[in-house]
Amino acid sequence: MxxxxxxxxxxxxxNATQDEIKQAYRRLARKFHPDVNKDPDAEKxxxxxxxxxxxxxxxxxxxxxxxxGANWQAGQEFKPPPNWDAGFEFRSGGDFHGGxxxxxxxxxxxxxxxxFGGAQHGQSGRSSFRMRGDNHFAKIVISLEDxxxxxxxxxxxxxxxxDETGHxxxxxxxxxxxxxxxxTEGQHIRLEGQGMPGLGGEASGDLYLEIAFEPxxxxxxxxxxxxxxxxxxxxxxxxxxxxxxxxxGGNVELKIPPGSQGGKKLRLKGRGLSTATRQGDQYVTxxxxxxxxxxxxQKKLYRRMAQIMPINRG
Amino acid sequence: xxxxxxxxxxxxxxxxxxxxxxxxxxxxxxxxxxxxxMIDEGVITPRGAVPEQWRFSALEIRRILVTRRLQRDxxxxxxxCALVIELLDELEELRRLRRLL
Numbered sequence: 001m002x003x004x005x006x007x008x009x010x011x012x013x014x015n016a017t018q019d020e021i022k023q024a025y026r027r028l029a030r031k032f033h034p035d036v037n038k039d040p041d042a043e044k045x046x047x048x049x050x051x052x053x054x055x056x057x058x059x060x061x062x063x064x065x066x067x068x069g070a071n072w073q074a075g076q077e078f079k080p081p082p083n084w085d086a087g088f089e090f091r092s093g094g095d096f097h098g099g100x101x102x103x104x105x106x107x108x109x110x111x112x113x114x115x116f117g118g119a120q121h122g123q124s125g126r127s128s129f130r131m132r133g134d135n136h137f138a139k140i141v142i143s144l145e146d147x148x149x150x151x152x153x154x155x156x157x158x159x160x161x162x163d164e165t166g167h168x169x170x171x172x173x174x175x176x177x178x179x180x181x182x183x184t185e186g187q188h189i190r191l192e193g194q195g196m197p198g199l200g201g202e203a204s205g206d207l208y209l210e211i212a213f214e215p216x217x218x219x220x221x222x223x224x225x226x227x228x229x230x231x232x233x234x235x236x237x238x239x240x241x242x243x244x245x246x247x248x249g250g251n252v253e254l255k256i257p258p259g260s261q262g263g264k265k266l267r268l269k270g271r272g273l274s275t276a277t278r279q280g281d282q283y284v285t286x287x288x289x290x291x292x293x294x295x296x297x298q299k300k301l302y303r304r305m306a307q308i309m310p311i312n313r314g
Numbered sequence: 315x316x317x318x319x320x321x322x323x324x325x326x327x328x329x330x331x332x333x334x335x336x337x338x339x340x341x342x343x344x345x346x347x348x349x350x351x352m353i354d355e356g357v358i359t360p361r362g363a364v365p366e367q368w369r370f371s372a373l374e375i376r377r378i379l380v381t382r383r384l385q386r387d388x389x390x391x392x393x394x395c396a397l398v399i400e401l402l403d404e405l406e407e408l409r410r411l412r413r414l415l
Binding site for chain 1: 320321322323324325326327328329340341342343372375376379380383384387388398402409410413414
């Protein structure tokens with residue numbers, strides 16, 4: 001189990017007041033909220049921040065946490081001393097609003113299964129024993145190739161589960177999922193019956209997978225269209241040429257018409273993220289590469305061009 | 315619970331074009347009152363004049379879910395959520411345009 005430095009996570013001193021802790025938490029929660037911050041690390045940061053606040057906002061938990069001392073480094077292998085939580089008085093039950101996914105092992109070991117009462121399931125006040133299972137949501141990251149070709153992915157999600165003592169733990173939930181060809185970023189795949197089990201014979205909820213694309217080294221994506229920038233020589237642009245261009249479906253030959261300028265866009269029909277009914281295209285933007293004039297011969301050629309090639313500065 | 319050999323095939327939510335009030339409540343796990351409040355605030359805009367005729371697009375599902383998370387995690391009230399979502403849309407559009415430059 002790794003030690004977590006909750007003060008460092010909230011970027012505060014160990015002697016911070018409760019007000020300072022609250023302010024730090026609110027500031028960081030706004031900054032790293034995964035709906036607001038598109039950085040891939042934001043979700044993890046947001047969870048860590050929530051966990052740190054859960055402990056430090058509660059004076060009882062904070063005192064217990066502080067007892068471990070300031071000499072621990074984040075990430076260091078940590079084992080709590082036996083009976084570390086003896087001699088404290090605690091309210092039973094804690095409030096839990098860390099969202100889905102639960103807290104770290106470190107938190108669960110110290111505050112989850114101990115006499116602190118632990119993290120209890122968020123939705124309280126449900127008295128009915130017959131209810132449909134909750135829907136679950138998760139984000140999965142796929143490559144552009146997965147969407148272009150369609151794919152089968154094995155994904156493992158962590159699913160919060162309430163154990164027999166009322167504590168939350170996360171268990172891995174492994175699924176084999178078909179990625180439909182031509183799915184675009186932000187779309188959701190609905191997997192019926194893969195959410196939380198229902199109670200009292202009611203149906204399970206559904207699982208919704210939101211699609212995100214991992215960045216691609218060559219291509220940019222805009223809805224269904226793929227964008228690619230192709231470097232061409234001035235003579236290719238001026239005289240026309242046939243060049244090899246990568247697409248998600250492999251290399252293709254692209255004809256550059258004579259008299260093309262930098263910035264000109266050429267379309268490769270159907271080479272984007274297409275489904276049976278909707279077509280995506282690839283757009284190739286030309287970028288003119290100006291060859292360097294290094295040798296005397298090359299410079300001479302440019303000077304000659306300067307004399308005989310009129311240019312329109314537009 | 316999960317059979318390891320089962321390959322799951324789902325439907326793309328966004329390609330089912332329309333949802334009625336009951337659908338959207340089920341998908342987002344919210345009550346009709348919550349949906350009504352969001353409509354009043356302009357967070358979502360269904361087609362149709364009266365609740366029985368309301369039809370929502372998948373875009374609205376996303377907006378409802380984001381709004382719920384902003385309310386829960388950052389304690390933003392509904393007008394605040396509406397503003398945040400508009401600004402996020404605008405930011406996303408600007409980022410998209412910048413990527414294409």
